[in-house]
Amino acid sequence: MTWTPQDDPDRSPEVPAGKTRDALRAAHLYYMQDLTMDAIAAELHTSRSSVSRLLSHARASGLVEISIHSPLDLPSRLEQAIRERHEIAAHVVPVPDQASDVDRLDRVALSAARILGRFIDSNQLVGVAWGSTMSAVSRHLVPKSTHNSEIVQLNGAGNLRTTGILYASELLRRFGDAFGAKVQQFPVPAFFDDPATKEAFWRERSTKRLLELQGRLDVALFGVGSPFAEVASRVYQGGYLERDDYAALSADGVVGDVATVFYRADGSSDGIPLNERATGPDFGVLRRAPRRICVVSGRAKLPSLRGAIAAGLITDLITDEGTARALVDERTPSAP
Amino acid sequence: MTWTPQDDPDRSPEVPAGKTRDALRAAHLYYMQDLTMDAIAAELHTSRSSVSRLLSHARASGLVEISIHSPLDLPSRLEQAIRERHEIAAHVVPVPDQASDVDRLDRVALSAARILGRFIDSNQLVGVAWGSTMSAVSRHLVPKSTHNSEIVQLNGAGNLRTTGILYASELLRRFGDAFGAKVQQFPVPAFFDDPATKEAFWRERSTKRLLELQGRLDVALFGVGSPFAEVASRVYQGGYLERDDYAALSADGVVGDVATVFYRADGSSDGIPLNERATGPDFGVLRRAPRRICVVSGRAKLPSLRGAIAAGLITDLITDEGTARALVDERTPSAP
DNA sequence: GGTCTCCTTGCACGTTTGTGCACGCGAGTT
DNA sequence: AACTCGCGTGCACAAACGTGCAAGGAGACC
Secondary structure, three states, X not given: OOOOOOOOOOOXXXXXXHHHHHHHHHHHHHHHOOOOHHHHHHHHOOOHHHHHHHHHHHHHOOOEEEEEOOOOOOXXXXXXXXXXXXXXXXEEEOOOOOOOHHXXXXXXXXXXXXXXXXXXXXXXXXXXXXXXXXXXXXXXXXXXXXXXXXXXXXXXXXXXXXXXXXXXXXXXXXXXXXXXXXXXXXXXXXXXXXXXXXXXXXXXXXXXXXXXXXXXXXXXXXOOEOOOOOOXXXXXXXXXXXXXXXXXXXXHOEEEEEOOEEEXXXXXXXXXXXXXXXXXXXXXXXXXXXXXXXXXXXXXXHXXXXXXXXXXXXXXXXXXXXXXXXXXXXXXXXXX | OOOOOOOOOOOOOOOOHHHHHHHHHHHHHHHHOOOOHHHHHHHHOXXXXXXXXXXXXXXXXXXXXXXXXXOOOOOOHHHHHHHHHHOOEEEEEOOOOOOOHHHHXXXXXXXXXXXXXXXXXXXXXXXXXXXXXXXXXXXXXXXXXXXXXXXXXXXXXXXXXXXXXXXXXXXXXXXXXXXXXXXXXXXXXXEOOOHXXXXXXXXXXXXXXXXXXXXXXXXXXXXXXXXXXOOOOHHHHOOOOOHHHHHHHHHHXXXXXXXXXXXXXXXXXXXXXXHHOEOOOOXXXXXXXXXXXXXXXXXXXXHHHHHHHHOOOOOEEEEEHHHHHHHHOOOOOOOO
16 A cells, blocks of 8 residues: 555545545456456455445446447437437337336336436536436436536425425435536425415525526436326325316326426427416426436336427437337327 | 347448347346346346356447546546656556566556557547557457548568568457458568668558558557567567667667667667668658557566657557556656 | 444355356258 | 258356445544
């Protein structure tokens, strides 16, 4: 050991410089020189298990990045088809058809989290919706250090019983930590009871500041809600909407929502009363973001996905293989 | 399985499309979704061992790329020091000091081969020297598909006993294969016996064409020779030079060579008679390449390396830790 | 100074992965 | 048709790896 154990002013406190140095060195030896962990342990004067942990750390903290390049002549047929048909850059996550919905979501979220680093960079304003898909993604993010980026919450998270702020802040915090970004919370319920309250709130200066941020996002990240699918999105599970609301949605021909804003199969969202009480950004606002990434898992969400595409909300899609296949399959109905 | 097992017009014959598709899928599942090989075997309806081999193939053929990012605030002190002192971008390969020279070369070559993909791209003219270092590198290249690139041999390879063409072509072929590039051989001995022969040869149209290519390289790749070090470079081992030649080099104060062209500690190469018979490009020509990558392993080559730096031949250096450390150490003498 | 807590380390074990070998299939040859 | 050669496959074993656990060490707080 020749280096001194000096501390470093790392962005995330906790991690001493020595550890990062060792992890880096271990990663070089392991991934660039194909040494075994045993050999590396000898070089670093530590135990093999520590090297194993060091390498885990190196992967989890983004020191090591593993990327997969398709040969240009062999891009996934599905991705190509989606690109051609919908003008959307798709990332299809291979998942066997018989996988459970939970598995599927997990696997898509894991892949999504790892792909995300490519989209998010310094000096960017990143909008993140609140929902079960985003929550799953947030648990697997690979850190990437950026400067001067901000994470902006797109829609409220409270429901009738809890303020939801804890969950939402946890989710947002994970994004903020992963990218070294400042976090802008939006402490409102998912839906207001009374449109008037929303309007009042929207006149508050703190709210205006946030809405202004939402209006100039560089990247928006969201899932889609699927009100009538077997596996309901979080928005439809616990106390966010009442029986009457559902009836109204049904009557309006709603097929899904993005960040609490509902839309029909043709992508239209005008004249849906519930949207007067929603807290997410109007689609016109959302569409100002040059890059709009949607993560979708499960064929049950296909109608919602089709609607979101029709609404022109999506520029980049991350989804599982089954859903992707169904999306390009003409025979699959686009309405439920 | 829904896709058909159709063949593909791959650039390298041999590899069927199905294999690449499977490898790609396996890589996704393994590296993006953290499945075990067992689980992947089940999804691909094959055995675990095949998956292991599939993944090896995916790594070796560049489908999977593993890169290591230092946090910007923690670049290797050595790399930083070299950058500041010599205006060279350095890649330091960690190798323990007690490693043997053979180990050292192997490990540097392995790392170098894996870094190389970052430098070589489509539509480039890449010059490659012939020597033991380049030979070691060539054995570990990771393929990367490029279009319209060419590999150009920088110096001849024959000696008194063999034409060396076989070895040289093998080395060049590996580079060509790895990058899908055309290969321009240079079928001459390393040194001519008589300067007049060289001059005559240099007037040949086929030679002129090659020299013209050498004059507009995008990337040059070479090691350094070290005539008086304990472990002599290939150029000094078998039958390339005679006793008188060595004496002459010594008298001229030569400290090393790049692609058969000799230089002194101060980087000068004029007035060295042997260079009249050398087949490598004049340094003035070599320096026209915007990127000049030098791979050096072993402190014995330090004086040669210093000379090459003094001659301004190097823009990017790949070397082992010990050599890098010695390079920035003021106390290490720069002449042998 | 004590002690409490949290973090790190190495060990031991079970799991996961790499690889030599033998088998089997298909193409090309005689 | 028989043969051979090359290649891909799975098996079985050995090597390499991940992780729960208990012990040790460094603060932090009393």
